[in-house]
Amino acid sequence: MRVDYTAMPEKELIGKAARGGRDAFGELVRRYEKKALALSCRLCGNPDDGADAAQDAFLSAWRNLPSFRGDANFSTWLYRLVSNASTDILRRRQRRDARAGASLDDEGARFDAPDPAPAPQEVAERRELRQELQDALQTLSPEHRQVLILREIHQLSYEEIGEALSLDIGTVKSRLHRAREAMRKILLGRGTFSPPERLKGQEKQERRAAT
Amino acid sequence: MKSHEQCAALLDAFIDGALSERDAAEVREHLAECPECRSYVADALSMRELFPGVEETVVPDGFAESVMSSLPAQKIALRTQWKKIALPLAACVAVALLIRGVSVAPTGGAAPAAASADAGGGIAESMTADAEDAATLYGDLEESAPEADENQTAVVTSVAPEPPAAADTGAGGYAAPPEGASYKSASGAGGAETKSARAHADDADTMPPQAAEESAPAPEPSAQNIPAADAAMPELPAEDAAASRKMPVAEESEDTEDMRYSVQSAAQGAGNGAARSDALDGGADLSETTLESGDAPPDTGGGGEYSTDAVLLGAVPSPEEDAVPEEEAVPKEASVESPEEPSAEPPEAREGETSDAVTESFALSATVWTLSAESAPVMERYPPEAVTDGGKWYVLTPPQFEDLCERFPDIEITAGPEIVPADSLPDGAPPLAVSDAVYIFAPNP
Numbered sequence: 265m266r267v268d269y270t271a272m273p274e275k276e277l278i279g280k281a282a283r284g285g286r287d288a289f290g291e292l293v294r295r296y297e298k299k300a301l302a303l304s305c306r307l308c309g310n311p312d313d314g315a316d317a318a319q320d321a322f323l324s325a326w327r328n329l330p331s332f333r334g335d336a337n338f339s340t341w342l343y344r345l346v347s348n349a350s351t352d353i354l355r356r357r358q359r360r361d362a363r364a365g366a367s368l369d370d371e372g373a374r375f376d377a378p379d380p381a382p383a384p385q386e387v388a389e390r391r392e393l394r395q396e397l398q399d400a401l402q403t404l405s406p407e408h409r410q411v412l413i414l415r416e417i418h419q420l421s422y423e424e425i426g427e428a429l430s431l432d433i434g435t436v437k438s439r440l441h442r443a444r445e446a447m448r449k450i451l452l453g454r455g456t457f458s459p460p461e462r463l464k465g466q467e468k469q470e471r472r473a474a475t
Numbered sequence: 476m477k478s479h480e481q482c483a484a485l486l487d488a489f490i491d492g493a494l495s496e497r498d499a500a501e502v503r504e505h506l507a508e509c510p511e512c513r514s515y516v517a518d519a520l521s522m523r524e525l526f527p528g529v530e531e532t533v534v535p536d537g538f539a540e541s542v543m544s545s546l547p548a549q550k551i552a553l554r555t556q557w558k559k560i561a562l563p564l565a566a567c568v569a570v571a572l573l574i575r576g577v578s579v580a581p582t583g584g585a586a587p588a589a590a591s592a593d594a595g596g597g598i599a600e601s602m603t604a605d606a607e608d609a610a611t612l613y614g615d616l617e618e619s620a621p622e623a624d625e626n627q628t629a630v631v632t633s634v635a636p637e638p639p640a641a642a643d644t645g646a647g648g649y650a651a652p653p654e655g656a657s658y659k660s661a662s663g664a665g666g667a668e669t670k671s672a673r674a675h676a677d678d679a680d681t682m683p684p685q686a687a688e689e690s691a692p693a694p695e696p697s698a699q700n701i702p703a704a705d706a707a708m709p710e711l712p713a714e715d716a717a718a719s720r721k722m723p724v725a726e727e728s729e730d731t732e733d734m735r736y737s738v739q740s741a742a743q744g745a746g747n748g749a750a751r752s753d754a755l756d757g758g759a760d761l762s763e764t765t766l767e768s769g770d771a772p773p774d775t776g777g778g779g780e781y782s783t784d785a786v787l788l789g790a791v792p793s794p795e796e797d798a799v800p801e802e803e804a805v806p807k808e809a810s811v812e813s814p815e816e817p818s819a820e821p822p823e824a825r826e827g828e829t830s831d832a833v834t835e836s837f838a839l840s841a842t843v844w845t846l847s848a849e850s851a852p853v854m855e856r857y858p859p860e861a862v863t864d865g866g867k868w869y870v871l872t873p874p875q876f877e878d879l880c881e882r883f884p885d886i887e888i889t890a891g892p893e894i895v896p897a898d899s900l901p902d903g904a905p906p907l908a909v910s911d912a913v914y915i916f917a918p919n920p
Contacts, residue, residue, distance in 0.1 A: 286543065286546065289543075289546070290539060290543050293539045293542050293543065294539045297534050297538050297539055297542075298529055298530065298532050298534055299529050299532075301532050301533075301534055301535075301538070302527075302529040302532040305532065311533075311535070315535055315538065318538070318542075319538075319541065319542050319545060322542045323542070323545060323546065326546050326547075390525075393525050394525050394527065397522060397525045397526065413526075415491065416522065416523050416526040417526050417527065417528065417529060418529060421493075422491070422493060437487060437488070440487055440491075441487045444487065444515075444519050444522070447522060448515065448518045448519070448522070451518070451522070452518075457518045457521065458514075
């Protein structure tokens, strides 16, 4: 009799996969591939490296499932593996780029975020903004990027982020704040965001004073 | 009312909805008055808008299939790994037996046959047996041991090393290795001349197992009475050591019906060694090994850096052994177990077990020690030649082990846990730990 893994509860799938059940693990992969790729692609900055990192993470999950005790959510545990795999790939890429003299501004490092694309002009504008966001994201340190992505894309709570990255909550909060500040600074500098109204008012007053 | 600084510190929590209602209300009030904080919150929320959602992520076609195809062909438990190593090695053992059996047969099995470097080419040579021969031979072995099953496992044989008598090796044995001896020094390829008593295969073929067993010569009482484990280190009389020694390897019981095969990979130093390994066949027969220590201390011959003899003693698993639960499986003393107590082991051998991996079963009655860098001093203190000259332990050196791994890629024992029962270590040896280096010590039959 063929087992329907698609309807199987996650815990049961994990148990079967931990005992070597390939089909059960395959179902886990299918359930989490999107989340894994969403994280890895943003962390790595391009879909190819992201896919490699996600694959590495799933391989690692397969190897380490027997030691997964279920203290954490499987998704959180997987995020950690994806995050580690992405970091490894980033390190390799940095070494490779350092040898080749490449920079993060290379076209190859760009990542075109997938877009649902509703209206043409809006789509174009939004795509541009997203690309700017993605570019800004890649200028962050990996630590800040991880926290920001897990929060903004995966919508993990501070506690879950701390669990996934083995950080205490205080560190999560401070990294998140710094990451936002850094992103904002970059986007303000590029004109993507407008300066605060107070600063606008100051500028007006300065202009008046000058005239 | 909170100050600007206080509210600014709460902005991220406000954005993330992690504030209490009261704090959130205060922040809202502050935002109404503070354009700077308002701008920060607005920009953060704009960024959030721009971040694509997880659902928008495009999964490459066939990603899951790609992941699944990249998984190892089989998720191998350690037990399975040993099964994997055991079967091919048993086949290789059989090949070696055939080769040696043919070459030794004319001598009548009594006189040592000079083994050339080629003939004693070590485990590498054993592994070169082509698959067809190995399969055929292994098939023969299976026929000889009909109860043996591919899925069955034998228990790791953990035989404590015998302290070589001073007169035996002159190397000081475990307690006092030769000065200056190091792990990298070549073993005395010609130092230890090893031969195995031929099993009474013909008799076994014509007699029922029990009769064959009864007709088999009994092991020497002194060896038979060795309690096991650490007690399996009998002090042999010097004269015995100087001359050839007869060491009963195991008394095969009708129950276990183990078959023992040996691979001899001695005499790596070309022309230096005389080695012979005779086939032990016939299931219920007594397996007896005569071990002759070379008179001359080991020399470095032409064996190269790791010209250590490597001997693996194989045993086709018995059903009973396979039936032993993992928790209960214990190392068997192949050399000392008595037919009456086939699974008996000394209590102290259990107490010292540092990992349940010691209970892992495989079809070779070789003891595997996993050594860590920390345990490197063991090798310093007990270099291969000292060990091998003791006539009890043989070392599968790293190059040999690598060779083994190359030929049998499924072997993944480098990641294995420590499998050394602490109390099976020689006296004074530092404890071994989980490690990244693996060496195989095998008792010389």
